[in-house]
Amino acid sequence: MDKVFVSVSHVQKRYARGLRKKVRVLEDVSFELRLGCVTGLLGASGSGKSTLARLLLGLEKPDGGRILIEGQELRAWRAANRGGMAVVFQDYVTSVNPVFTVEECVAEGLEACGKRNGEDSPCVAELLARVGLAESLADRRCLELSGGQIQRVCLARAFASRPRLLVLDEALSSLDVSLQAGMAELLRGQAKDMACLFITHDIQLASLICERILVLDQGKITDNVPTEALFAESGAHLSPALREMLDCTMVFCSRFEDEGHGA
Amino acid sequence: MITPETSHAPGGHEERALPGSPLLVARQVSVRVKDSGRVLVDRVSLAVAAGSCLGIVGESGSGKTLLCRALLALLPRGLAASGQVLFEGQDVLAMTDRERRSLRGRDTSLVTQQAMTAFDPLLTLGTQMAAFFCDRLGLGKRAAHDLVRTVLERVNLPPRVAQCYPHELSGGMLQRCMTATSLGLGSRLVVADEPTTALDAKSRRDVLLALKGLVTEQGTALILVSHDLGAVQTMADTILVLQGGRCVEYGCARTVLNAPRHEYTRYLVRTRKALSARFARFARHGGE
Amino acid sequence: MRRARGIWRALWRNKVGMASLIFLCLVLAAGLFAPLLSAHDPLAVDMKNRLGPCTAEHLLGTDSLGRDILARLLYGARTSMGLALCVMLATVGIGSLLGLAAGTFRGLFDSLVMRVTEVLMSFPSEVLVLALVGMAGPGMENAFWACVLCRWPWYARVARSLTLGFRDMNYVAYARVAGFSRTHILVRHILPCASGEIAVLATLDCASVLLMISALSFLGLGVQPPVPEWGTMLGEAREVMILHPWQMLPPGLAILLVVAAFNFLGDALRDALDPWRTLPQPGERP
Numbered sequence: 001m002d003k004v005f006v007s008v009s010h011v012q013k014r015y016a017r018g019l020r021k022k023v024r025v026l027e028d029v030s031f032e033l034r035l036g037c038v039t040g041l042l043g044a045s046g047s048g049k050s051t052l053a054r055l056l057l058g059l060e061k062p063d064g065g066r067i068l069i070e071g072q073e074l075r076a077w078r079a080a081n082r083g084g085m086a087v088v089f090q091d092y093v094t095s096v097n098p099v100f101t102v103e104e105c106v107a108e109g110l111e112a113c114g115k116r117n118g119e120d121s122p123c124v125a126e127l128l129a130r131v132g133l134a135e136s137l138a139d140r141r142c143l144e145l146s147g148g149q150i151q152r153v154c155l156a157r158a159f160a161s162r163p164r165l166l167v168l169d170e171a172l173s174s175l176d177v178s179l180q181a182g183m184a185e186l187l188r189g190q191a192k193d194m195a196c197l198f199i200t201h202d203i204q205l206a207s208l209i210c211e212r213i214l215v216l217d218q219g220k221i222t223d224n225v226p227t228e229a230l231f232a233e234s235g236a237h238l239s240p241a242l243r244e245m246l247d248c249t250m251v252f253c254s255r256f257e258d259e260g261h262g263a
Numbered sequence: 264m265i266t267p268e269t270s271h272a273p274g275g276h277e278e279r280a281l282p283g284s285p286l287l288v289a290r291q292v293s294v295r296v297k298d299s300g301r302v303l304v305d306r307v308s309l310a311v312a313a314g315s316c317l318g319i320v321g322e323s324g325s326g327k328t329l330l331c332r333a334l335l336a337l338l339p340r341g342l343a344a345s346g347q348v349l350f351e352g353q354d355v356l357a358m359t360d361r362e363r364r365s366l367r368g369r370d371t372s373l374v375t376q377q378a379m380t381a382f383d384p385l386l387t388l389g390t391q392m393a394a395f396f397c398d399r400l401g402l403g404k405r406a407a408h409d410l411v412r413t414v415l416e417r418v419n420l421p422p423r424v425a426q427c428y429p430h431e432l433s434g435g436m437l438q439r440c441m442t443a444t445s446l447g448l449g450s451r452l453v454v455a456d457e458p459t460t461a462l463d464a465k466s467r468r469d470v471l472l473a474l475k476g477l478v479t480e481q482g483t484a485l486i487l488v489s490h491d492l493g494a495v496q497t498m499a500d501t502i503l504v505l506q507g508g509r510c511v512e513y514g515c516a517r518t519v520l521n522a523p524r525h526e527y528t529r530y531l532v533r534t535r536k537a538l539s540a541r542f543a544r545f546a547r548h549g550g551e
Numbered sequence: 552m553r554r555a556r557g558i559w560r561a562l563w564r565n566k567v568g569m570a571s572l573i574f575l576c577l578v579l580a581a582g583l584f585a586p587l588l589s590a591h592d593p594l595a596v597d598m599k600n601r602l603g604p605c606t607a608e609h610l611l612g613t614d615s616l617g618r619d620i621l622a623r624l625l626y627g628a629r630t631s632m633g634l635a636l637c638v639m640l641a642t643v644g645i646g647s648l649l650g651l652a653a654g655t656f657r658g659l660f661d662s663l664v665m666r667v668t669e670v671l672m673s674f675p676s677e678v679l680v681l682a683l684v685g686m687a688g689p690g691m692e693n694a695f696w697a698c699v700l701c702r703w704p705w706y707a708r709v710a711r712s713l714t715l716g717f718r719d720m721n722y723v724a725y726a727r728v729a730g731f732s733r734t735h736i737l738v739r740h741i742l743p744c745a746s747g748e749i750a751v752l753a754t755l756d757c758a759s760v761l762l763m764i765s766a767l768s769f770l771g772l773g774v775q776p777p778v779p780e781w782g783t784m785l786g787e788a789r790e791v792m793i794l795h796p797w798q799m800l801p802p803g804l805a806i807l808l809v810v811a812a813f814n815f816l817g818d819a820l821r822d823a824l825d826p827w828r829t830l831p832q833p834g835e836r837p
Contacts, residue, residue: 044463045433057728082730095721099743108739112729141557146324154725161729174460176322176490178534201463204542231542248464249542252471252497 005195006033006056006165010065013051025051027219028065033195035164038187040210040227041199042245047216049199053169056197057087069165083113083161090170092150096142102128102153103138109160127156132182148175155183159190166196172205184209203230203249217241285310286484287334287452292346294329294338294508304330304508306346311501313451314482318499318516320492320531326508327488331454334486335371336363350452369399372450374474376457378437382429389425392444399448414447415440418473435466442473446481453477454486459494471498492535496520504528561823568819571812578809582628591619593626593779602795611801614784615791620801623779627802630780632809634691635761638698642760643753645699646706651745653707654714655737665711668704676701680763684772694773698760709752713745747824751817758813765806781806 013026025048033039043049054060056067058074069077078085086109089095096105106124125135131152142150151174158166168187172180187196187209200206206213207227215223222239230238230246238246287310294304304326311317319327333344336355348355350370355363375381382391392414393407402410412422418439429437438458445453455474459467471494477483478498489495495502495516502519504512504527511525523529562568581588591609597617605612611620653661671679683697717723717740726736767773768782769789776783781802788798 044465045435057724059724059727078728078730084730085728087725087728089721089724091721094719095725097720097722097740097744100722108726109729112731148323157725177492177538178322178531181534181537184538203464204539207542208538208540245464248468251468252491252494 003035004032005035005070007068008032008056008065009068011052011055011062011067012064013048013055013060014063025219026055026062029216029219029221030065031214031221031224033165033197035195036192037212038191038196038198038210040206040213041197041216042201042203042206042213042242043216044241044245045201048219049201049216050169052216053087053167053197053199056165057085057167081164083109084163085165085167086112086158086161086163087167087169088151088154088158088171090173092147092154092174095154096150098141098143100142101139102133102142102145105142105153106138106156106160109157113161123160127160128153130159131156131186148179151175152179152183155186162194164194166194167199168196169199170201171198173200173202180205203245207231213242215239215242215245285312286351287311287486288347288349289334290347290349292330292333292344292348294326294333294342294344297341297343302508303342304333304505307503307505307508307510309501309503309510309513311452311484311486313484314478315500316478316485316487316498318495318502319486319488319505320490320495320502321505322490322531324507325505327505328456329508330505331373331456331486331488335367335373335454337373369448370450371452371454372445372448374438374441374445374453374455374458376460378434378441379429381441382437384429387426387428388432388440392425392440392447395444396447410447411443414443417446417476418443419469433466435462435470438462438466438470439473442470442477445483446473446477449481450483452484452486454488456488457490458487459489459491467494474498492520492531493539504531558823562819565819565822567815568823571815571819574812575809575816578628578805578812579632581625582632585622585625585629589619589622589625591622593618593622594777595619602791602798612797614798615787615795620784620798623784624781624801624805627779627781627784627805630691630774630778631761631764631782631806634695634764634774635757638695638702638760638764639753639757641695641699642702642756643706643749646703647710647745647749649703650707650710651714651737651741654711654718655733655741661711664707668707671701671704672708677763677766680767681770681772684767689772689775691774691778694764694767698763702756702760705756706749706752710745710749713748714741717741717744747820751821751824754813754820755817758810758817761806761810761813 009030011026011029012024014022014024016022029052031039041049041052051060055062056074058067058078067074072080100108103124106127109127110123124138128135128138133149133152133156137145137149142153145153151171155171172183175183184205187198198206198210207230210227213223213225213227213230214221217239223242225238230242289307289309291306291308292304293302293306295302307330309317319330321327329338329342332338334348334355336344336348336358338344344356346356350366355366358366382388386394389408389411392411393404396402396407396410397404400407400410408425411425415422415424420436420439420443424432424436424440432440442453442455442458453474458470458474462470474485474487475498478485485498487495487498499516501514502512502516503510504519504525506527512519512523512528519528520532523532562572585593595618597613600609600613600617602615603609603613603617609619609621611624614620614623649664653664679701680694680697683700684693687693687697714737720740723736723740726740731739764773765780765782765785768780769786771786774780774783776787784802785799785806788795788802791798
């Protein structure tokens with residue numbers, strides 16, 4: 001299981017701003033994703049997390065470096081493995097087609113891996129149940145649902161095609177904390193035979209779900225460590241960006257146990 | 264002295280000595296849809312004193328935002344509020360629009376979740392904030408711009424922010440600009456509606472610190488609406504838990520979070536703990 | 552199906568829009584069943600009865616050649632509305648297909664289509680229509696083709712920009728990531744979303760096409776005289792305007808009302824087709 005699945009090497013990306021100026025979003029990013037492993041990508045807003053996700057999904061082309069999946073070029077692999085990739089974005093409003101019903105939406109995921117429309121009705125219900133949505137929602141329009149529900153529809157759609165590479169771009173950030181916990185559980189259950197990149201700015205969530213943590217700061221990967229290393233006795237090997245993130249989170253971290261074991 | 268009158272909370276409430284007399288008192292506030300009469304917020308009562316912070320927690324759809332809007336009489340069309348909202352003894356809901364307008368800004372202000380849409384994209388932040396100060400505080404142009412610089416400094420933003428347009432700043436910076444505006448206006452009541460959702464760790468800390476500054480330095484009464492229990496716990500003196508538009512628990516922050524009486528509060532605390540369990544364990548051992 | 556019902560319900564709720572729709576249907580029906588509704592021949596000249604007043608036999612009077620105005624108005628609905636609808640359908644078809652394809656496939660095809668639209672749009676379309684009809688000679692068919700040629704670039708541009716807007720949507724991104732082809736994405740995602748906007752545009756445009764055809768006929772460039780058409784009727788009434796100004800009223804009012812109805816219907820459609828607005832109002836959500 002512990003095989004390199006996706007290898008990203010020396011990837012660069014620039015965006016043009018104005019006529020002449022080019023802004024470097026990513027400079028020389030290299031890392032690997034393995035099957036059966038959830039990798040967390042942490043970074044402050046504007047650090048290039050989402051750009052990296054779009055490159056990894058083949059929605060944009062890198063300006064330098066290459067992305068290989070199982071040794072093949074990304075686009076070639078994607079064409080050969082329909083439904084092999086899936087993504088859930090943070091912005092749930094545009095994540096579902098406003099004219100689709102929930103069922104059509106999830107069925108699209110099934111269709112991606114070659115299942116026909118007619119024979120999937122029990123399957124859609126099952127997928128919805130997996131993300132904790134009632135079957136009765138199936139013929140509602142997606143837009144009638146709340147944000148949390150839409151996001152779960154997107155997760156169901158993503159799981160439907162049994163992807164081998166799943167990218168979650170801040171997918172849980174807009175959910176309630178109580179839902180986040182459930183989805184984290186689900187994700188860890190599903191992650192067995194896929195490589196998952198979990199992009200977030202919430203270090204608490206990342207430390208719960210991920211086995212490895214990448215930190216992206218100003219277009220560079222500054223840390224690539226197992227999650228346990230975050231909390232090691234001496235934080236000397238961690239980058240300043242990661243340490244700042246840890247500190248900031250701790251200031252406003254809930255400490256229920258600390259205040260007497262009342263709860 | 265106002266005691267929380269919550270008909271739905273189980274058990275009696277301890278009398279809590281609020282620091283100072285309450286600035287805002289809400290009695291049996293309900294929000295309903297005008298056409299269908301559906302009740303979205305059901306008879307919620309609360310009180311906030313100057314220099315204290317009330318945290319309102321609950322899941323999305325529990326009516327947190329609507330309750331806040333009702334307190335400021337800013338409900339969207341089609342919704343109607345009933346009950347009493349007393350701001351220093353005056354009933355806000357019974358006021359005319361004109362009277363309410365004079366109350367806004369100087370006395371009450373709102374920090375919203377969507378920082379991007381809160382400012383005019385065509386003007387620099389400095390101009391907008393200064394215009395606010397001129398209008399509400401009757402300052403001259405120079406004085407207003409000086410004030411902008413001062414308040415930006417107080418929320419830990421560099422002065423160049425005043426020359427920036429909203430799209431040039433991150434969400435966290437805009438949130439802090441909103442907080443800075445409230446700071447400059449000297450608002451006595453600030454309602455912060457999910458100010459830290461979708462912010463990264465550093466911006467979240469900065470925004471919360473800025474809000475905390477309002478409470479401790481300026482004696483502002485703060486209503487902090489959030490589903491982020493960690494933030495509410497560190498900020499709030501009193502906590503109100505909403506579920507499906509009803510108040511299920513209301514009381515001192517320590518008591519509510521550490522010895523929750525209602526099943527729903529226990530559920531919220533439990534999920535929060537589950538989520539930060541790994542982190543909290545390490546934070547205690549490794550981080551300190 | 553659900554969506555169709557939702558749109559219908561939203562349209563039903565809009566009283567002005569519904570009234571406009573009913574009115575337009577009535578006018579169309581009146582045009583179609585003109586022989587049943589009027590006993591008079593719109594072309595029958597009766598020189599003894601010129602410029603006659605309203606009587607039981609001639610409800611709206613007779614024109615300068617003694618023809619029954621009501622009959623001409625009814626038969627004119629056929630020509631005017633029929634021509635306007637045909638022009639609209641042709642332009643929408645050509646324009647939106649090219650625009651959608653340009654937005655989806657980009658590249659050389661996109662640049663080609665866009666350059667052509669830019670050339671056509673750099674002239675005021677009324678002037679261009681006049682010039683084309685002037686060159687090809689007056690007549691109904693020439694007016695039709697001139698209108699189509701001048702109008703399709705608008706649809707192409709709108710359809711293209713809609714497509715580009717939808718390309719950035721996350722659901723299109725998902726479909727691309729999942730490996731669906733561009734054609735599939737165009738048919739499954741973009742077409743249903745864009746169709747609403749295009750339908751609105753088409754309805755609003757119907758009004759201006761009607762005006763343009765009437766204007767051409769009024770100037771004697773479009774539908775030729777003996778054939779009843781509202782613009783031609785207006786042109787004929789103009790000749791006797793000083794002494795008999797009320798002759799202008801029937802065709803003028805017909806044009807005014809139909810154009811207004813198309814505009815109201817367009818607005819109502821826009822509201823009804825907006826996926827966000829057909830949602831239950833906040834708070835009604837179960």
